[in-house]
Amino acid sequence: MTTVTRPPAVAPPAPAAAPTAGRRRRRLTDSAAAWAFALPVAAYLVLFFAYPLYRNIDLSLRDYTVQSFVQGNAKFIGLHNYATAIHDPVFPEAVWHTLFFTFVSLAFQYSIGLALAIFFNQSFRLSGTLRALLLVPWLLPLIVSASVWAWMLNSESGVINSFLRALGGSNVHWLTGTPWSLISVTIANIWIGIPFNLVLLYSGLQNISEDVYEAAELDGATAWKRFWHVTFPLLRPVSAITLLLGFVYTLKVFDIIWIITRGGPDNTSTTLATWSYQLSFGSLLPKFGPGSAVGNMLILGALVAGVIYIRFEGKAATR
Numbered sequence: 001m002t003t004v005t006r007p008p009a010v011a012p013p014a015p016a017a018a019p020t021a022g023r024r025r026r027r028l029t030d031s032a033a034a035w036a037f038a039l040p041v042a043a044y045l046v047l048f049f050a051y052p053l054y055r056n057i058d059l060s061l062r063d064y065t066v067q068s069f070v071q072g073n074a075k076f077i078g079l080h081n082y083a084t085a086i087h088d089p090v091f092p093e094a095v096w097h098t099l100f101f102t103f104v105s106l107a108f109q110y111s112i113g114l115a116l117a118i119f120f121n122q123s124f125r126l127s128g129t130l131r132a133l134l135l136v137p138w139l140l141p142l143i144v145s146a147s148v149w150a151w152m153l154n155s156e157s158g159v160i161n162s163f164l165r166a167l168g169g170s171n172v173h174w175l176t177g178t179p180w181s182l183i184s185v186t187i188a189n190i191w192i193g194i195p196f197n198l199v200l201l202y203s204g205l206q207n208i209s210e211d212v213y214e215a216a217e218l219d220g221a222t223a224w225k226r227f228w229h230v231t232f233p234l235l236r237p238v239s240a241i242t243l244l245l246g247f248v249y250t251l252k253v254f255d256i257i258w259i260i261t262r263g264g265p266d267n268t269s270t271t272l273a274t275w276s277y278q279l280s281f282g283s284l285l286p287k288f289g290p291g292s293a294v295g296n297m298l299i300l301g302a303l304v305a306g307v308i309y310i311r312f313e314g315k316a317a318t319r
Contacts, residue, residue, distance in 0.1 A: 059292035069288060081289035090267055090275060098271040101186050102250045108190045109246060113197025118231070121205045138195035146259035149188040150175070153260070175261055181269040185257045189250065197242055204238030205231070244309045248302045272298050
């Protein structure tokens, strides 16, 4: 009689062991550490960004006086402060001066910064030393730089007019004439902003491979064609962020203009930033509401520039 042998029964797999208490404690510790690192940043953003922005919006929507500002019982008036600012005769002048100051500064800062970045991208002796010296305008406190420019542009004792007289020219009223006051503060801002563009664009050039230039040179491309068809397109991402940061910074420039001309004479160099300060703190009867409204217009302009940058970068990334 044949004996049938059955295979040994296979025990079902044991259920996965539950996470041990040690793992749970480690997860809780990691989570607590993450919150501990994030909390200071969150507190900083709330205290120094979110709350001031909220207060500025609140100021622009209420009829604040010195008394109501202290007591906190200002009447809600909606967009009246914005309408007051827009219908003020100074508003169109301030907008034009802001646009001129911003876009002329950006054009020259970027062009000169790019030319210097290409120059320093070549290997030669003392390149690092010269780059360090060109960073001095950017490292100096703005009050120092603006004060030096105010002295240099002085109509009577300034070194620039002394140089013009030595060449047989006449004095130029840089700080008290139209349109020289706006041109003067723009020149000073261009000088201060060139090192910022130089640093960013130089770092972008360092990331472009030499093989690309060698291939273009083998194809017979001239120096200008190598710049226009190789360097400039490959620098586009760095150029975009450089121009965006420069726009946001230049749009809100206040100290340079205020120290050199105080927005004068007769508002000929007043921008939205200096006008906002004048409305809020420039008289014994401050206009906190319209001043805050003008400040919010500047914030909105910077926000629109940021959105445009994100849209263009997003389209470029999907190509």
